[in-house]
Amino acid sequence: VAPAWTLTGPLGGLGAAYAAPMATVSAMDRLTMTGKLVGLTDGERKLADEPEAQEADSEPELDAKDVAFHEETLTHKDSSFHDAQMIFDLAWAAVERIYGRDGCVFPKELLFLGGAPGSGKGTMSGYIRKMRDISAPAVEVSSLLQGERMQKIKDEGGLVGDQDVLQALLEELLKPQYSAGVVIDGFPRTRVQAQCIKLLFDKMRWLRQVYADDVVLRHRFRRPIFRIVVLYVDEESSVMRQLQRAKRLEAENNKVIDTGLGKIKKARATDVSEDLARQRYRVFKEEVYDALKLVKDNFFFHFLDASGSPEEVKDLIFHEFTYQSSLELGDETFERIRLVPEAKQVVAQARQNMVQRLSAYVTDHPELFDQVVEMILMEFVHILRRQALAGRAIIRSNNPILSSKIALNMLLDILSERGFYVTLEVQQENVPTRVEPAVPGDFSGQAIHCE
Template identity: 45%
Template sequence: MSEPVPSPPSVRSTLAVADLEIKDAQLIFSAVWADLQERHGRDGLRFPREFIWLGGAPGAGKGTNTPFIAQARDITAPPIVISALLTTPQAVAIKNAGQMVGDREVIGLLLQELLDPQYQDGVIVDGFPRTKVQVECLKLFYHAMLELHAEFRSTGTARFHRKPMFRISLLFVSEEVSVQRQLSRGREIREHNRQVRESGVGVLLEERVTDLDPELCRKRYMGFKDTNFDALQSLRKIFHFHFIDAEGDLPEVQRNILREFAYQSTLELSPEVFDLIQNIPVATQLGMHARQELVSRLETYGEENEELFRQVVKLIEAKIIPIVRTHAMSGHAQINSEECLLDDPLALRMVIDVLWERGFHVTVDIHRVEVPERIDPETWAIICRMKKVYRIEVRYPPSDIRRGH
C-alpha cells in the first residue's frame, strides 16, 4: 500500500483555523443558547418565522432599499441593524465593564432582540453574519430552531415555533460604483451641513472620513469583500440566497429585488403541502406565454372553424362594440345577451379571445333565469322554461379628456 501524501503546511494551517472557528462557534452558541433557555424557558424561545440576513457593499443602498424589501415580504417590524445594536444600553454596559463586544456578545444581543414579539412574523437583520464564527453560529441557530419546531409542533404553542425560513440577501455593486457613491454621499452630506451652519435651520449629519477620501472608500469596500461578502457567500449552498444587482437606478434595483423575492412555493411550504398543490399553476407562470397561446388559438379558429368564427366577429361588431363605445368615458361596459350563438362553448371562447386580443379585459357570467311559459290546466302548475343570459363585462382604459380651468 502506498503511504498517504501529507497535506502542504498552508492547507493544514487553513484546516486547523477552520476547525478552531467551528469549535469557537459551538462554544459561543452553546453558552448563549443555555443563557436564553435559563431566562425564558424552552417554550419562551419564540423567534420569527422568516429571517432576511441582509448584507451589502458600501454604497449599495441598504438603507434605501431595506424598507422596500420589507414591503415586498410583508414584514412590518423595523430592521435589526447590528451596528445600532452595539449602541444599546446592554452593549454599552458590556463596554463599561471593560469587555470587548466580540462574537459572543453580538450573538447574545442579537438573539435576545429577536425574541421581541414585534418580529414574530418576520425580520430583516442588517449586517449579520460578518465573521466565520458568526456564520457557524447562524447554522447552529437554524438547527436549534428546527429542534424547537419538532418539539412543539403538536402542542398548543406550535404557532410560536414554526419551521424557520432563512434568506441570505446580498445587495452588490462593483468597487468602482461603490467608491463613486461613497464620495457622492460625502459631498452631499458636507453641502447639507454647510447650509445648516449658515442658515441655522436643520440637523447636522455625520460626516464620515471614509466618504471623503477615495483611498479610504476603496479600503472600506475591500473590507466588505473580505468579511461580510465572503461570510454571506459561504452560506449560498445552505440557505435561500438572493444576489441582488444594486448598480442601476432605484426603479431598476427595486425591480431586481421583486424578481429575486418572487413567490416560490418550494422555498416556503413543507414538502408534503407542496406535493398536494404543485399541479395547480402559479399565476405568474400562466401569463408567461399567454399572448403566444392567444394568437395560436385565433389562427386555429380562422383555419378550422372559419364559419363560426365569422359569425362571432359579426356578433361582436353588431351587438357588443356599439355598447362598448357608448361607455368609452368610463372604460367599463356591461352587456346582457341572450344570443343562442353563445350557447356553443367554442363561440363563447372566441368572443373572449377576440376582445382580449384587441386589448379589452373581459369576463363572462352565465345566469339562468326561469321564465313562466304556460299553466298546466289540470294541476294549475306554472310551467317555466330556462332562459340563459350571458353577462359580458368589458373593461378598458377610459377616455382621457383635458378640461380647461
Template identity: 40%
Template sequence: MTKPDPAPRPPAAPADLEIKDAQLIFPAVWADLLEKHGADVQFPSEFIWLGGAPGAGKGTNTPFIARARDITAPPVVISALLTTPQAVAIKNAGQLVGDREVVALLLEELLHPQYRDGVIVDGFPRTKVQVECLKLFYHALLARGGPPPMFRIALLFVTEEVSVERQLKRGREVLEHNRQVRASGAGERLEERVTDLDPGLCRKRYQGFKDTTFDALQSLRQIFHFHFIEADGDLGEVQRNIVREFAYQSSLELSPEVFQSIQHLPLATELARHARQELVRRLEQYARENPDAFRRVIGWIETKLLPIVHAHAMSGHAQINSEEALLDDPTALRMMIDVLSERGFHVTVDLHRVDVPERVDPQTWAIICQTKKVFRIEIRYPPSDIRRGH
C-alpha cells in the same frame, strides 16, 4: 530508552478555527438566553439576513424589502445594536464587542414580540464565525420542533466603482448639509465619516467587505435560500430586481407534504407568461379551421357589441344580455372572448337559463315553459381620459 517526541501537529486551518470558535460561542450564548428567559422563548417565523457592500443601498431598500415580504417590524440593524446600553456597558468595562457579544445582543433583541411575524437583520452575519453561529442558531430552532424557521440570505451587490462613487457622494452630501447648518444655525449636523471622503479608504472598505462579509455570505448559498440582488442600477431597477428575487416560491415556504399535493397545479404567473402566445395561436387556428364561424363572430361583435361598448366609453364598463344563438356553440363563444381580449378588452361571460311560460296544458293546467339561454357579457376597458367638471 526514551521515546522520541511525537511529530508536531500542523496548525489548524482557519476554517477549523472558526468552526471551533462558533461551537464555543453559540452554545454558551444559547444556554445563557434559555436560563434568563426560559425554554419557551419565541423567535420570528421568518428571517431575512441582509448584507451588502458600502453604498449598496441597504438602508434605502430595506423598507421596500419589508413591504415585499409583508414584514411590518422595523429592521434590526447590527451597527445600532452596538450603541445600546448593553454594548456600551461592555465597552466601558474595557472589553471588545466581539462575535460572542454581537450574537448575544442579537438573540436578545430578536425575542421582542414586534419581530414575531418576521424580521430583517441588517449586517449579520459579517464574519465566518458569525456564519457558523447562524447555522447553529438554525439547528437550535429546528430542534425545538414545530414548523421550520424560514431563513433567507439577501445580498445587495455593487461593483467596486459604484460603491466608491456612492460613498464619496454620501460624503459630499454630508459636508454640504453641515455647511448649511453652520451657516443658518438651523438643523443638526451629521457625522462626517473620514471613510466617505477619501477614495483610498472607500476602496479599502469595499475590499474589506469582499474579503470578509461577501465570502461569509456566499458560503451559505447551499444551505439557505439565497437572494443575490444586483444593486448597481438606479432605484427603480434595483427594486424590480428585489421583486423578482422575492417572488413567492411555495417550495420554500410550504411543508414538503403540502407542496407535493399541489405542485402539479399551474402558477398564475406561468399562465400569464404564456397567455399572449396561446391567444395568438388560437386566433390563427380559428381563421384557418373555422373561417365561416370566425367571420360571423366578428360581424356580430361589430354590429351588436361594439355600439354598446362605444356608448359606455366614459365608464369603461359595459354589461350586455344576449340571446344570440351563435353563442350556443362553445367554439364561437371562445372566439368572441378571444377576439375582444386581443383588442385589449377584459371579458367575462355567464350563462343564465330563464324559464319563459309558453302554454298551459288544458288537461292538467300545468304551465309549460320554454327554457331560454341568456348570455350575460361583461366587458371592461380603459375609460375615457376626459374628466367631468365638479
C-alpha cells in the same frame, strides 16, 4: 328566442380567456460577483433540503462545568477563535440560562441583509420590511455593539468577539416585537458568524421537533425561514456613491448653518476619502461577501444588482420576494394545497391554449370566424368606445351566431387576445309555444309548453 349573452369586464390590459386569474410571468436575472447577469430558474433556487435535526433526546448538551470552563478560558479576544460550534454553544447556553429553553422563541422569518457600501441598504431595508409585512424595525448589529454590555467589554480592555456579537443578537431577536419576522442588517461579517447562522437554523428546527407534541407550546416554535439578501454595486459605483453622500451631507450642513434649523451631522471618514472608500469596499468584498458565500447554498440567497435607481432596485426586490408558499406555509398545510395550481401557471397555460385555439379557428372554421369578427365590429366596438372612460362595458346580444358554442368561444378568445378582461353570463328565457286544451271536469290546470 335566442338566449341573451352578456359580456362584462374592465377595458384594457392583457386578458386571459374564461376569466382566468391575471398575473405576470417573467424570468428573473441574477447578478454574479463578476457583474454579469445570468438567468436562474426557480428550480435552481433552493433551500437546503437537509434531514430534520436529530432526535430530541440526542441533542448535545453542554455540561455546566464545561460552560463555566469555556467562559472562563475563552477571553473576549476570540475573533481568531474559529470553532463556530463552540462559540455558538457558549452563546446559546448563556441565552438559555436567561430565558429558559421554552422561552427561546425566535422570529419565524429571519432576513439577513448585507450590501456593498453605497448600495442603499438603509433605503431598501424599509421597502423589504414593507414587502414582507414586517412591522418591527430592522436590527442593526452596529447599534447592538454600542450597548452597555459591549461598552463594558471595551472599558475592560477586551475586544468584542464573535461570541459577544452572537449572544447580543440572539437576545435581541427574542424580543416579542420581532415575532412575525425581522430584517438583520450587518450580520454575518465573518466566516464564524456565517457558520453560526446555519447552527441557529438547525437549533430552531430541533426546538420545533422537541415541542411538536406539546399542545400548549408547539404553535410558538414555527418552521423557520432564513433568507440572505445582498445588494451589490461594483467598486467604482460604490466609491462614487460614498463620496456623493459626503457632498450631500455638506450641503445639508450648510443649510443648517444658514437657517439655524436642524443639527450639524458628521460625515463618515470613508465618505470624504477616496482611498478609505475603496478600502471599505475591499473589506466588504473580501470579508463580508466571503462570509455570505458560506451560506448561499443553504438558504434562499437573493443577490441583487443595486446599481440602478431606487425604483429599479425596488422592482428587483419585488420580483425576488414573490410569494413562495412552499417556504412560508407549514408542512402539512402546504401538502394539502400544493395540487392547486398557482395563478401564474393557470394564466400562462390559458394564454398558450388561447393562441392555439385562435389558429385552429382560422384553419377549421374560417367562415364562422369571419362572422364573429364582423359581429364584434358591428355590435361591440361602438359600445366599447363609448364606455372606454368608465373602464367597464356590459354588452347584451341576441345574435343567433352565439347559439353556437364554437362561435361563443371564438368571441371570448378574440376579445381576450385584444386585451379585454371578459366574463360571460348566459340569460335564457322560456317562451310559451303551446297550451294544452282544457279537459272537462279536470281542474288541475292546463299544461303550457315552452321553448
